[in-house]
Amino acid sequence: MRWRQGRRSTNIEDRRGRRPGIAIGGGGARLLLLVLAMMCMGGDPAQLLGIVGNTQITQSQPEPTQRPSDEVGDFLSAVLGSTEDVWSEVFAASGARYRLPTLVMFSDIVRSACGTNSAATGPFYCPLDQKVYPDTSFFRQLAQLGGPGDFAAAYVIGHEIGHHVQNLVGTSDRVRQLQSRGNRTDANALSVMLELQADCYAGAWAHHANRTAALLEPGDVEEGLAAAAAIGDDRLMRQSGRAVSPESFTHGTSQQRQQWLRTGLQTGDLNACDTFGRGS
Numbered sequence: 001m002r003w004r005q006g007r008r009s010t011n012i013e014d015r016r017g018r019r020p021g022i023a024i025g026g027g028g029a030r031l032l033l034l035v036l037a038m039m040c041m042g043g044d045p046a047q048l049l050g051i052v053g054n055t056q057i058t059q060s061q062p063e064p065t066q067r068p069s070d071e072v073g074d075f076l077s078a079v080l081g082s083t084e085d086v087w088s089e090v091f092a093a094s095g096a097r098y099r100l101p102t103l104v105m106f107s108d109i110v111r112s113a114c115g116t117n118s119a120a121t122g123p124f125y126c127p128l129d130q131k132v133y134p135d136t137s138f139f140r141q142l143a144q145l146g147g148p149g150d151f152a153a154a155y156v157i158g159h160e161i162g163h164h165v166q167n168l169v170g171t172s173d174r175v176r177q178l179q180s181r182g183n184r185t186d187a188n189a190l191s192v193m194l195e196l197q198a199d200c201y202a203g204a205w206a207h208h209a210n211r212t213a214a215l216l217e218p219g220d221v222e223e224g225l226a227a228a229a230a231i232g233d234d235r236l237m238r239q240s241g242r243a244v245s246p247e248s249f250t251h252g253t254s255q256q257r258q259q260w261l262r263t264g265l266q267t268g269d270l271n272a273c274d275t276f277g278r279g280s
Contacts, residue, residue: 001150001220006213009081011100014073016107016136072136076103079154080132082215083161086208090270091168101164102131103157110135123156125163127172132160145239147227151206151220155227155261158202165201166194185247193275195251196260199228200273203264211268221265228257 080103091098104110109118113128119135126133139153166172175194179187206224209215229235232254234244251257263272 001154001217002213002215003075003078003082003150003154006078006215007081007085008074008077009084009100009103011084011102012073012077012080013102013104015110016105018106019109072139073105075150075153076105076134076136076157079157080161082209082213083158083205086205086212087161087165090204090208099130099168101125101161102129104131104133105136106133107135107137123160125160125167127163127167130164130167132157132164134160142227142230145230147223147230149220149223149227151216151223152227154206155202155224158205159195159198161205162198162201163194166198171197188248188250191250192252192256196256197273197275199252199257200260200264200275201270203261203266204268204270204273205264207265207268221262224261224265225258228261229254232257 084098084100088098088100104112107119109116110133112126112131112133114124114126117124117133119137121135122138123132123134125131134157138156142148142152142156163172172194175190179190182190203224206215231251233249233251234246234253237244252260260273260275
């Protein structure tokens with residue numbers, strides 16, 4: 001993957017090695033008093049802090065931006081820059097403006113507007129702050145699962161940016177509304193369609209980036225497809241020793257994820273990414 005020649009995005013934060021703090025505002029001051037009171041009474045304040053760590057703290061201040069200078073950070077900055085260029089062009093062609101997301105690199109645990117998440121969550125997108133959050137250790141895990149390579153990692157970022165696109169055009173809101181009206185099985189099925197569309201959007205990004213900047217090298221498509229297969233619901237269930245349960249799928253099978261990534265790569269057409277209208 002020819003990423004070194006690409007433009008670097010400035011919309012990136014490096015929070016690796018930092019633990020989410022507790023905001024000291026009105027609520028933070030009361031929390032500090034509770035912690036001190038528990039210590040005086042012989043209680044364990046870690047229990048209280050553990051509860052707080054799993055809730056959203058709305059009075060926290062924005063994290064300062066810090067540009068990464070290492071290889072991983074440089075790579076992610078280049079991939080993000082490429083997605084910015086492609087999606088800005090795609091949106092402009094339809095008379096719309098693409099709002100640039102921010103990418104936040106973290107390790108172990110991170111706080112977003114959607115709450116506090118650990119690395120176990122995997123890379124995620126928060127629509128409330130329009131930021132993509134990858135724990136950089138995930139890419140090593142992806143390689144161990146059978147998805148090595150730079151384009152495999154770029155596909156993951158492209159997938160999360162795909163969720164940003166869905167958020168901007170209103171798809172995510174419509175899906176959440178439908179999910180609130182149905183049962184768990186129906187909600188999971190809608191989640192699968194949403195995730196598969198994000199896979200297709202990742203492929204569409206790579207298609208356009210390759211057309212304008214010769215992004216892809218021989219073997220890159222295979223890397224992306226291997227990564228898509230590695231994180232299919234059915235494969236992950238088998239690897240964890242669980243029975244494959246289609247009604248509990250939330251992201252799609254390995255075959256489905258490969259299919260929709262390939263569709264985006266081959267066509268670059270967002271209309272071809274209609275996983276809702278064409279089925280999964």
